[in-house]
Every structure is written in structure tokens, then in C-alpha cells.
Amino acid sequence: MAYPAAMKREMIALAGIEIELFEGGDGSPLLFLHGAQGFMPKQSYVGQLAQRRRLIAPSHPGFGASGLPLWLDSIDDIAHLYLELMDRKRLDRVDIVGCSLGGWLAAEIATKSPERIGKLALVGPVGVKIGPPDKLDIPDIFAMSQDKVARLIFHDPEKSRLDFADMSDEELTTIARNRETTALLTWEPWMHNPKLRRRLHRITAPTLFIRGASDGLVSQSYVDGYAKLIPNAKVTTIAAAGHAPQLEQPEEFTRVLFAFLEA
Amino acid sequence: MKAWHFSETAYPYLPPESDYESIRVSLPNRNYDPKKGAALYDRFIEEWQVAEAEGVNIMLNEHHQTATCVDPAAPLLLAALARVTKTARLLILGNPIANRRQPVRVAEEMAFVDVLSHGRIEAGFVRGVPYEISAGNSNPVRTNERFAEALDLIIKAWTSHDGPFSHEGRFFHHRQVNIWPRPYQSPHPPVWISTTTPSGAMRVGAQGFVQATFLTGYDGTRKVYDSYRRGWREAGRGQDVPIDRLAYAALVYVGESEAEARAGAEKIMWYIRANKVPQHFSFPPGYAPPQAFARILRGDVGDQHANFSAKATVDAVINAGLMMAGTPDQVYAQIRKLYNHVGGFGHLLIMGQAGFLEHDETVRSIRNFARHVFPRLKAEMPDNAISGFSVAPEKAAV
Numbered sequence: 001m002a003y004p005a006a007m008k009r010e011m012i013a014l015a016g017i018e019i020e021l022f023e024g025g026d027g028s029p030l031l032f033l034h035g036a037q038g039f040m041p042k043q044s045y046v047g048q049l050a051q052r053r054r055l056i057a058p059s060h061p062g063f064g065a066s067g068l069p070l071w072l073d074s075i076d077d078i079a080h081l082y083l084e085l086m087d088r089k090r091l092d093r094v095d096i097v098g099c100s101l102g103g104w105l106a107a108e109i110a111t112k113s114p115e116r117i118g119k120l121a122l123v124g125p126v127g128v129k130i131g132p133p134d135k136l137d138i139p140d141i142f143a144m145s146q147d148k149v150a151r152l153i154f155h156d157p158e159k160s161r162l163d164f165a166d167m168s169d170e171e172l173t174t175i176a177r178n179r180e181t182t183a184l185l186t187w188e189p190w191m192h193n194p195k196l197r198r199r200l201h202r203i204t205a206p207t208l209f210i211r212g213a214s215d216g217l218v219s220q221s222y223v224d225g226y227a228k229l230i231p232n233a234k235v236t237t238i239a240a241a242g243h244a245p246q247l248e249q250p251e252e253f254t255r256v257l258f259a260f261l262e263a
Numbered sequence: 264m265k266a267w268h269f270s271e272t273a274y275p276y277l278p279p280e281s282d283y284e285s286i287r288v289s290l291p292n293r294n295y296d297p298k299k300g301a302a303l304y305d306r307f308i309e310e311w312q313v314a315e316a317e318g319v320n321i322m323l324n325e326h327h328q329t330a331t332c333v334d335p336a337a338p339l340l341l342a343a344l345a346r347v348t349k350t351a352r353l354l355i356l357g358n359p360i361a362n363r364r365q366p367v368r369v370a371e372e373m374a375f376v377d378v379l380s381h382g383r384i385e386a387g388f389v390r391g392v393p394y395e396i397s398a399g400n401s402n403p404v405r406t407n408e409r410f411a412e413a414l415d416l417i418i419k420a421w422t423s424h425d426g427p428f429s430h431e432g433r434f435f436h437h438r439q440v441n442i443w444p445r446p447y448q449s450p451h452p453p454v455w456i457s458t459t460t461p462s463g464a465m466r467v468g469a470q471g472f473v474q475a476t477f478l479t480g481y482d483g484t485r486k487v488y489d490s491y492r493r494g495w496r497e498a499g500r501g502q503d504v505p506i507d508r509l510a511y512a513a514l515v516y517v518g519e520s521e522a523e524a525r526a527g528a529e530k531i532m533w534y535i536r537a538n539k540v541p542q543h544f545s546f547p548p549g550y551a552p553p554q555a556f557a558r559i560l561r562g563d564v565g566d567q568h569a570n571f572s573a574k575a576t577v578d579a580v581i582n583a584g585l586m587m588a589g590t591p592d593q594v595y596a597q598i599r600k601l602y603n604h605v606g607g608f609g610h611l612l613i614m615g616q617a618g619f620l621e622h623d624e625t626v627r628s629i630r631n632f633a634r635h636v637f638p639r640l641k642a643e644m645p646d647n648a649i650s651g652f653s654v655a656p657e658k659a660a661v
Binding site for chain 1: 553554
């Protein structure tokens with residue numbers, strides 16, 4: 001796989017787990033936490049972020065080339081792992097961008113060590129339960145066809161969906177493994193940690209929720225309710241984008257993000 | 264050879280297949296009429312009693328949220344059968360312990376029914392088919408690991424008699440395990456495990472439990488049994504693998520005439536045909552290895568149900584070794600052919616009722632099998648044989 005020239009890949013051991021870590025660019029550090037799709041360094045927003053910041057992007061355990069020990073089964077486990085990553089990389093204070101389940105992960109980290117987080121950007125994040133018990137906040141993506149999932153995720157599924165037919169066996173196996181790890185981490189309780197909403201008040205970092213206007217997984221009311229649980233949080237919307245605005249509107253995404261981070 | 268009458272207690276009175284997305288998990292239960300369901304249970308239990316009267320043992324299983332097998336709590340039906348039968352062995356195959364949250368409770372249920380039946384229980388355990396994942400809200404990842412830990416804990420609960428022990432494992436925790444009653448059979452009921460893969464069969468062989476495989480046909484079954492035997496030998500259990508360690512499940516219909524058998528066989532095909540399930544329920548993430556899922560993403564697998572149903576004729580499934588159907592002589596020859604091909608097996612699990620096969624039709628086949636096929640199997644395929652033999656092809660083609 002070819003990476004943008006700026007991004008370097010290494011394997012580092014954290015708590016005995018081999019973690020794939022991408023790093024590149026100059027400037028103040030920005031920790032990027034990917035969503036269920038995994039981190040794909042070829043995607044155009046990656047290069048845009050690395051042009052202005054030192055981008056640090058791990059593949060979570062069980063994603064990409066990172067290991068997955070039997071003991072690990074929660075977003076909370078990974079949050080502790082990345083506090084260790086911040087120690088290792090001497091990141092006393094860092095901005096974090098987290099997408100989808102990476103947003104959940106970023107919020108968990110920020111509740112554990114609020115003083116180490118500069119700014120927090122949560123892109124279509126999951127992680128809390130906002131609505132009533134008899135209605136799923138996040139649709140059950142494992143009980144619907146891949147076509148329907150694509151329609152919920154993307155503003156323009158025809159343009160944005162991955163073309164599996166063109167991929168190598170290795171790439172497809174990575175996608176399948178990413179999906180498996182997503183199930184492991186999010187299955188029950190579905191896409192949330194019931195304790196997280198009781199901890200979010202600890203976050204001190206200015207927080208921006210970014211939601212694609214066509215996101216079929218994370219609704220506007222979910223994001224609004226999530227933001228109310230964090231003391232200094234705002235919500236913004238990106239038009240003509242779904243659950244992954246960094247993919248469907250990379251220019252607008254980086255513009256909104258940097259406007260927040262550099263304000 | 265031992266034979267077992269197996270019924271999935273299906274509910275066949277469904278709308279046309281085109282009217283629903285899936286026969287499992289999501290089919291609304293407004294399609295289930297409890298009065299019709301009650302009548303079905305009456306007749307299915309009666310069919311098991313007929314099997315017992317004919318010297319055939321009894322087998323049942325468990326599935327959830329599906330019309331194909333309306334037995335979501337098999338230990339309950341097992342308890343009912345324990346009271347309306349007297350002599351038959353009662354095989355539950357099986358308890359889906361990767362999806363059960365309390366293995367100790369499963370140990371209690373099996374011990375209880377073992378006592379209730381005066382020691383007639385054969386306790387089977389299954390990982391559970393993929394469609395059980397959503398119904399059980401069970402994490403599809405690490406089902407093999409949960410299965411293994413649960414089984415160890417159950418056997419320990421059955422065989423510990425000196426007061427409480429504790430278990431603090433990876434998946435299950437229990438501080439005071441001390442089940443009452445303990446099992447009737449000593450040290451515990453025979454354990455059966457179903458797997459359809461060679462890697463799974465290796466593990467079962469190493470443990471020495473009875474290995475059942477379902478509808479794996481000629482070559483698939485041979486591979487599973489070879490793996491079982493390899494696992495058995497490598498674990499130091501000896502060179503000879505007893506034939507009573509191996510079981511095969513097939514659709515069976517025995518008629519007095521070819522025409523009668525063909526009519527029954529066509530009806531019993533419901534078991535194979537009525538299985539419309541979309542891919543998201545058939546292939547939950549983590550149930551199969553990522554490499555297998557990659558092939559699905561690429562589209563190499565396609566709609567298995569549509570592909571299989573289109574090709575599934577009575578002749579095709581007989582030729583594949585999934586079904587034995589015909590006159591007693593024909594059915595004997597079909598069983599013999601498979602038996603020789605796979606190196607023998609000690610248990611024939613007879614899927615003897617499915618779909619719209621009526622009560623009298625089901626009973627006729629049970630009796631035709633028991634009276635005109637089974638005696639030859641018992642005489643020629645003894646329970647004390649050693650599995651894994653080879654038969655020259657010309658002799659195998661009876």
C-alpha cells in the first residue's frame with residue numbers, strides 16, 4: 001500500500017500489543033482516532049491534516065495490522081492503551097479528532113485525563129445512550145444488508161462506497177477483520193458505554209461535534225443530546241455528507257476542523 | 264449402529280417465501296398460530312413415542328426466533344419427553360452454550376433431566392448456527408472460546424461432589440458452584456458435540472466426546488471424521504477410534520414402494536428448501552474467519568439459499584449423501600455406501616419429519632426404517648467396531 005509521502009508507518013508495543021502507528025507532518029500534535037472502517041492513509045483528508053499538524057494515527061487493536069489479545073474487548077480498554085501511547089510519544093497535551101467509534105474512544109480518553117486534552121473534535125461519534133430503552137439510538141447495522149448500511153452511512157452511496165471487486169485478498173481480509181473487531185467492541189451494550197454519560201462532565205477541552213447532514217447512523221438529536229453532556233461543546237453540520245464527512249467532503253471537513261482547532 | 268429420530272418441531276404454515284425477508288430471526292410471530300402450534304407439539308411428541316416403541320432413540324435440538332425449529336428451550340421439551348418415554352435414550356443436540364450466559368444453569372438443567380429420566384440423557388453441546396447470534400444478542404466474536412470455557416465449567420459442575428468450587432474465567436464467573444441434583448449417570452451423561460469443520464472435529468476428537476456432523480455428505484464427512492480420528496490419536500487416546508464416537512445426521516424417508524418413498528422425500532426436502540435467510544444473518548461478523556468473510560465481500564459466495572434451493576432435488580441430495588430415501592433395500596444401500604466411504608459411524612441421526620410431512624407419513628417411515636432397515640444395520644454395523652477403515656471402491660458401490 002502506498003502512503004502519502006508525509007506518513008510513516010511503524011509497529012509499537014503497547015501493553016504487550018503490537019500496534020500499527022501512522023505518523024507524519026509537522027506542527028503541534030493531532031491524535032486521529034479512526035472509526036469502524038479502520039485508518040486508510042491514502043484517503044485525501046489524511047494528507048490535508050498532515051500538511052498543518054503532526055498527525056498521529058494508530059490502528060486500534062484488531063484493526064489494520066494491529067494485534068488483538070483475548071483479554072481486550074472494550075473501547076474503555078483502548079482508551080487506557082492510548083493514554084500509554086500519549087506517554088510513549090511524550091504528548092503532555094494533545095488535540096484529538098475521533099470519528100464514529102473513534103469519537104467514543106476520544107470521549108473516554110478525555111474523561112480519564114481531561115488535563116491532557118487541548119481540543120476535542122468528535123465526528124459522528126457514538127458511545128452514549130440518549131434515547132428511550134425501546135428505540136435503538138444507532139441502527140443495528142449487523143441486522144441489515146450491506147446496501148442498506150451504505151445508504152445510511154453515505155450521502156452519496158454510489159460515489160462513496162468501497163469497490164470490493166477491485167481489492168486484493170489482503171485488503172478485503174483487513175476490512176472483514178475490522179468489521180469483526182467493531183462487532184466485538186460495540187455488540188452489547190450496543191454502540192455505547194452506559195457509564196460514559198456519567199463521566200462526560202469531567203471533560204474540560206473545548207469540544208466540537210461534527211455531523212454530516214445526511215448521517216443515517218448518528219442523528220441530529222443524538223449529537224445534540226451528547227453535546228449537552230459536555231460542558232464546553234458546540235455542534236456543527238457539514239452539508240452533502242453522511243457518517244464520514246472526512247471522506248465525502250474532505251475540504252470542508254478540514255476547513256471546519258482547523259477553524260476550530262486554530263481558533 | 265444406533266438410530267435416533269430427530270424432529271425440529273417446525274411450524275410450516277407460512278406465507279409465500281416471497282412475502283418475507285427471512286424465515287429466521289425477523290419473521291413476525293403473528294404468522295404463528297398457537298393453537299396450530301399446540302397440535303403440532305402433540306403429534307411431534309407422539310412421533311417420538313412411536314420411535315421409542317420401535318427401538319429407535321430420540322433426538323431434539325434448539326433454535327431461536329425461527330419457524331424452522333420452534334423449540335427455543337430444548338431442556339423443557341427434553342423434560343416432557345423424559346416423562347412420556349421409558350426406555351429410549353434422549354439426545355439433546357444441543358445446548359447452545361456459546362450463547363447461554365450461565366453455564367452452571369445449563370449443568371443444572373442437564374443433571375435435573377438426567378435424574379428425571381433415570382439416566383437416559385445424552386447431553387449435546389453446540390456453538391450455535393450463525394442465525395442464533397442476533398436472536399441471542401450474543402457477541403458473534405469469540406464464540407469458540409466461550410463454548411470451550413462453558414463446556415469445561417459444566418463438566419466440572421457435574422463431576423464435583425464435595426461442596427462448592429469457584430470459577431473466575433475469561434468469560435464466566437461463579438463463586439459457589441455446587442449443583443443439586445447431580446447427574447444420574449456417572450461420572451456424567453455422555454457428551455456430544457456437533458461440528459461440521461475439520462478443525463472443530465480435531466478438538467472434539469482430542470476430548471473423546473461423541474462427534475456429530477450434519478448434512479456434510481460423502482467427502483465432507485470423511486474429512487470431519489478423519490480430523491476427529493487424528494485429534495483422538497494425537498491426544499494419546501490410542502490408535503483405535505471406537506465407531507460409537509461418530510454420528511451422522513441425514514434426511515431419511517423409507518417407503519414400502521419407490522413411489523411412496525419419493526413422495527415422502529419430496530415433502531422432507533422442506534428442511535433444506537425452507538431456509539431463506541439474508542446474508543447479514545447467515546454471516547455475522549466474527550462467526551467465520553475474516554478470510555471467509557472476505558470472499559463474501561467480493562461476492563464469491565452469492566445467495567447460498569437461492570443457489571442451493573435451485574439445485575436441490577431429491578436425486579441431487581441423495582447423490583450428495585444428505586438424504587437416504589427409497590425402499591428399505593435402497594435406503595440400506597445408501598447408508599452402506601456412505602458408511603463405507605467415511606470409514607463408518609455408530610449413530611444415524613434421522614431427520615424424519617419436516618415441513619408438511621403428515622403424522623401418518625412420518626410414522627410409516629419410522630416403522631419402515633425400524634422394521635426393515637435397522638435390523639440389517641445393527642447386524643452388519645456393530646457398535647463395537649473400530650472406525651476409519653477403508654473399503655475398496657468396487658465393493659463400496661453396492
